[in-house]
Amino acid sequence: MDVVINKLDRLHVLDPDDRAAIRALPYSVSRVKAQQRIVGTGDIPSTCPILLDGFAFRSNLVTNGNRQIFSFHVPGDLLGIQQLSLLHADHSIHTLTDGEIATVPLSDLRAMLKQRPAVAEAIRRDVLIEASIFREWILNIGRRDGATRVAHMLCEFVTRRVASGSGRLERFEVPMSQEQIADATGLTGVHVNRMLKKLGDMKLIRRINRHYEISNWSAMQRFAGFDPLYLHLGIRNGPVA
Amino acid sequence: MDVVINKLDRLHVLDPDDRAAIRALPYSVSRVKAQQRIVGTGDIPSTCPILLDGFAFRSNLVTNGNRQIFSFHVPGDLLGIQQLSLLHADHSIHTLTDGEIATVPLSDLRAMLKQRPAVAEAIRRDVLIEASIFREWILNIGRRDGATRVAHMLCEFVTRRVASGSGRLERFEVPMSQEQIADATGLTGVHVNRMLKKLGDMKLIRRINRHYEISNWSAMQRFAGFDPLYLHLGIRNGPVA
DNA sequence: CGGTTCTTTGACGAGATTCAATGCCGGTGG
């Protein structure tokens, strides 16, 4: 669970007892293949899945069968934290790549959070930051054109990876297919492909398969209208809980 | 603050001491006119605005000057609850209509929540439900066409009003202009107007100025693909905190 | 009643989707 401790410690400083309490949580670990459902819309889970390795995403379907992706997740993310206070899941969670999931009973999680206010505060911040990212996605899909939208998504993804200490700005790998980028940006796979080509023609990115390079970060950021304020990266010593 | 108590009591049952603690909060009330900024992006507020009367919305601008609205708010909503755990505001809050705002110091709010776990739980649910609504908006804007999008927004708005005990399904008034509906749905004002006309032609709504009638709710719901699951309306006796 | 804001409508253009075909890459089994 060290990956979880690292994540939460970036949100609120944890003392040794906090870390020990997280390590003491009962959980089972399972390997999962790509594109597996972890939680389905309408489920009433009694456990909280935690992503230990690989990538995952939240999504839902509309009546005509189209899919919308709401967020991408990286190791350390608490995927089912909503169920601490809500009864049923209002969306689905799937793995994007092969990965590893820890499963923790919600009751044990609740008990631990009562004992460890700093961990509870870290999780509150996590939930609020995720909501902030949802708002940014609403803005991205609602008010930016295709090229800018895809660029913004790439900026966010790489920034979050760098902030979590895995990956560099100039050179990174994107785990999702163009179809999945489309489902996240409200476009079609075909159009995402064209927009990636356009970003390449504009020298904002270089790309071989799913390996991306951004040589001129400030130009990319400017083009995408990307301002990382909404990610609240420097929150660690934030407001007093 | 009774409007706040009513709201929170729908999210988690409050006992008389909980209610008294909310009433005992120190706050000042001010009348505000429509289109006034309550919180601006980047602000570091030390108080939490609470909407007592009228309507409000969250929004942000993109570089080209376009605006995206993230949510609409009704009396009883805690507008600055993010600032309990986040330092700066990542979006703006404006009044939609003339209204009344209560201002509560965050420190007093924090102290009260420590004493009153049931209130804290109600607020946790509120935050998670708002995040769920953000996800639904992502899906709405990303994967539904103009007519369905506007219809879904209307379904959500009226459903929330009915759930809060103010207004009826068949006949209601919408406080926002078509331009504001456009900013919320990722369309233009002109196109919203055409889509409203289309919904009228399809007999799904009847409309005189901002007064709407939905005579056939199930047809409207079906057309909009509206499933209120994501609003978690029946949460009051939800999972144990 | 006059000004302002909001709504409505038309004509035109741009951006995104759809359909369809081809090419590329990695994996699997003979």
Add this chain to the structure above:
DNA sequence: CCACCGGCATTGAATCTCGTCAAAGAACCG
């Protein structure tokens, strides 16, 4: 080791939804 296969990526052409520009009409407010 190589041929085959399936999923992804790429590209073109036609179509359609939605945006833009512009103008007129309706509702609202002082």
